[in-house]
Amino acid sequence: MRRLSGVTIDCLEPQVLASFWSAILDRPVTAEHDGPDWATVGSRLDAAPRLTFQRVPEPKRGKVRLHLDIEVDDVDEARAQIEQLGGHWTGVRHDYPGEGVVLVMADPEGHEFCVVRYL
Structure with a gap:
């Protein structure tokens, strides 16, 4: 069986973006990825895909193609x-x-x- 379980987004501030998307989607921030470099909205156990935010050192540049x-x-x-x-x-x-x-x-x-x- 195959299913999309989540999307990971590179960012500078994972917790800030997780809070933003949690409010937009009315889904909780979870502890599936714990620590300062990760934050997750939803769970891999949910029917809907989770969003995971991963800290990277460089800011977004240009248009993202997804x-x-x-x-x-x-x-x-x-x-x-x-x-x-x-x-x-x-x-x-x-x-x-x-x-x-x-x-x-x-x-x-x-x-x-x-x-x-x-x-």
Whole structure:
């Protein structure tokens, strides 16, 4: 059997990003990776993949070629929550008639992700 159990994101401040994503996804920060260089949201025992944040010495440079899509009921409400938690809107919005809306957001370290509202 094969399943995606998680995604690991390189970052400067694992605990900061774990707290941010915990609030966005309404999933707990867990102790699966303990120590100052790691932080995890969710668990490998959950049905949904966990997010693990791994400390690296270099900051993010350029556009990451992989991003997460977060489905929401209201993109404007999600944007406000993300900004309140330290993330920001990149200024990119895609409206797909008959399909939905996508806002390209960034977490506190600049990792891009999308909030998506499907119609």
